Amino acid sequence: xxxxxxxxxxxxxxxxxxxxxxxxxxxxxxxxxxxxxxxxxxxxxxxxxxxxxxxxxxxxxxxxxxxxxxxxxxxxxxxxxxxxxxxxxxxxxxxxxxxxxxxxxxxxxxxxxxxxxxxxxxxxxxxxxxxxxxxxxxxxxxxxxxxxxxxxxxxxxxxxxxxxxxxxxxxxxxxxxxxxxxxxxxxxxxxxxxxxxxxxxxxxxxxxxxxxxxxxxxxxxxxxxxxxxxxxxxxxxxxxxxxxxxxxxxxxxxxxxxxxxxx
Ligand code: R5P
Numbered sequence: 001x002x003x004x005x006x007x008x009x010x011x012x013x014x015x016x017x018x019x020x021x022x023x024x025x026x027x028x029x030x031x032x033x034x035x036x037x038x039x040x041x042x043x044x045x046x047x048x049x050x051x052x053x054x055x056x057x058x059x060x061x062x063x064x065x066x067x068x069x070x071x072x073x074x075x076x077x078x079x080x081x082x083x084x085x086x087x088x089x090x091x092x093x094x095x096x097x098x099x100x101x102x103x104x105x106x107x108x109x110x111x112x113x114x115x116x117x118x119x120x121x122x123x124x125x126x127x128x129x130x131x132x133x134x135x136x137x138x139x140x141x142x143x144x145x146x147x148x149x150x151x152x153x154x155x156x157x158x159x160x161x162x163x164x165x166x167x168x169x170x171x172x173x174x175x176x177x178x179x180x181x182x183x184x185x186x187x188x189x190x191x192x193x194x195x196x197x198x199x200x201x202x203x204x205x206x207x208x209x210x211x212x213x214x215x216x217x218x219x220x221x222x223x224x225x226x227x228x229x230x231x232x233x234x235x236x237x238x239x240x241x242x243x244x245x246x247x248x249x250x251x252x253x254x255x256x257x258x259x260x261x262x263x
Contacts, residue, residue, distance in 0.1 A: 002131075002134045003134070004133070004134025004135075005130075005131075005134040005135065005136055005167070007134070008070075008103045008104060008134060008135065008136050009103075009104070009136050009167060009168070011051070011070040011103045012050060012051040012070050012072065012103050012104060012168075013050075013187070013214065013215075014050050014240065015240070016187075016214060017209075017214055017215050017239050017240055018050045018051065018189060018214060018215035018216075018217075018239070019048070019049060019050045019215055019216055019218070019232065019235055019236050019239050019240070020049070020050060020051045020052070020053050020072060020189065020215065020216065020217035020218070021042075021045055021049035021051070021052050021053065021218070021219070021222060021223075021232065022053045022054075022191065022192075022217050022218060022219035023035060023038060023041065023042055023052065023053065023054045023058065023219060023223065024053050024054045024055055024058070024074040024106070024219075025219060025220070026038070026055070026058065027055050027074055027077040028077060028079050028080050028081055028085060029080075029081055030080070030081075032220075033220075033224055034220065034223040034224040034228075035223060038054075038058045038061070038062040039061070039062035039063070041223050041228070042054075042058075042062055042063060044228070044229055045222065045223070045228055045229060045232050046063075046067060046069050048229065048232040048233055048236055049069055049232065050070070050215075051069060051070040051071065051072050051103060051104075052069050052070070052071055052072065053072040053073075053074060053106055053138075053217055053219075054071070054072075054073070054074060055073070055074045055077070055092075056073060056092050056096060056100060059071060059073070059100060060100075070103035070104075071100065071101065071102045071103055071104075072102065072103060072104045072105070072106050072138055072217075073092060073097045073100060073102040073104070073105050073106065074092075074105075074106045075090055075091060075092040075093075075094075075097060075105045075106065075107060075126065076088045076089065076090055076091060076106075076107045076108050076119070076122050076126075077089075077091045078091050084114055084115070085110070085113075085142070085144070086110035086113035086114050086115040086116065086118075086119060086142070086144060087114070087115045087118070088108055088110070088115070088118070088119055088122060089118070089122065090107070090122050090125065090126065092105075093129075094126065094129040094130055094132070094133050094135055095133075097133075097135055098133050098135065102135070103136070104135065104136040104137065104138050104167070104168070105126060105130065105135055105136075105137055105138070106137075106138040106139075106140055106170075107119075107122050107123050107126050107137060107138070107139055107140065108139075108140040108141075108142040109122075109123050109139055109140070109141060109142065109157065109160070109161055110142050110144055111141065111147075111153075111156060111157040111160055112144060112146070112147050112153070112157075113142075113144035113146070113147070114144075119142075120160065120164060123137065123139055123161060123164050123165075123166060124164045124165065127164060127165035127166065128165075131165075136167035136168065137165065137166050137167055137168075138166065138167065138168045138169070138170055138189075138217075139161035139162075139164070139166035139168075139169050139170065140170045140191075140217075141154060141157035141158055141161060141169065141170065141171040141172070143157075143172065149172050149174050150174055150175065150176075151174050151175065151176035151177065151179045151180050154171050154172060154174055154180045155179055155180045155183045155184070157171065158171050158180055158183065158184040158188060159183050159184055161184075162184050162185050162186045166186060167186060167187075168186060168187050168188075168189060168214075169184055169186055169187070169188050169189075170188075170189050170190070170191055170217045171188060171189075171190060171191070172190060172191055172193060173190045173204050173207060173208045173213075177207070177208060177211040177212070177213070178211040178212055181211060181212030181213065182212070187214040188212065188213050188214065189213055189214060189215045189216055189217045190204070190205070190208040190213050190215075190216050190217070190218075191216075191217055191218065191219070192204065192205075192216065192218035192219060192220055192221035192222070193220070193221070194220060195220045195221055195224045195225075196221055198221075198225055198226075198231055198234070198249065198252050199245065199249045201218075201221035201231070201235075202234055202235065202238055202245050202248045202249055202252070203245050204221075205218070205235055205238045205239065205248075206238050206244065206245050206248070209238060209239060215239050216235060216239060218235060222235065225252075226256065227252065227255055227256045227259055229255060229259075230251070230252040230253075230254075230255025230256050230259070231252055233251050233252070233255055234248040234249065234251040234252040234255075235248070237251045
């Protein structure tokens with residue numbers, strides 16, 4: 001692994017663990033609840049995010065260049081919720097990622113979906129180009145409607161992503177998650193998925209870490225929370241401080257109380 005690639009990975013992993021804040025949903029969902037005004041949502045969360053996962057459009061318009069938060073740049077897309085989601089192409093080049101001082105690029109793979117091969121080719125191409133510039137690639141295992149989020153399917157998708165050269169793989173938590181992690185020779189982070197009650201989302205993060213995930217790449221369960229800052233602090237407590245769910249939920253509740261007093 002080149003020095004540049006290792007250095008970029010170490011920017012997003014703090015002591016081998018990471019809390020990535022995912023705010024890239026608009027690339028196919030448009031103005032998702034909680035991200036209608038990206039700057040307003042992102043700004044208060046930045047001090048607590050180990051990295052920010054987003055598109056170049058939101059980066060340029062909604063994040064001040066003086067910010068030091070490492071950027072995980074979403075570079076595949078070209079689809080919308082109105083069409084077949086797996087029909088993604090590379091929409092942002094590695095050179096642009098370097099210009100934007102990204103610490104990694106993110107690409108979705110849709111194993112088992114209509115355009116499986118095209119999305120795996122996107123990943124392979126980005127890994128090749130990333131090697132040239134020392135740019136790590138985060139592979140996102142997107143799950144088509146027809147797929148089941150179980151250890152067999154997610155294990156297959158994660159392993160394929162790692163075999164094609166991804167430096168980190170993002171997937172979903174599932175029963176027997178340890179098997180997914182054990183079968184994947186690169187670090188695994190989990191997405192949060194649809195909004196859950198805060199305690200349940202913390203339980204999800206806790207279970208994933210206990211079963212070998214190195215962190216989370218979480219979006220809706222943070223920015224759609226009643227208290228996004230409280231939630232990201234609570235997730236940090238699970239991922240970095242090794243707190244249990246009760247202690248982490250306490251962090252969230254204390255932040256809620258403190259914000260209520262200020263209102
Ligand atoms: C999905 O393709 C996007 O990359 C999201 O960033 C991802 O799903 C993580 O966000 P959430 O925690 O809301 O699922």
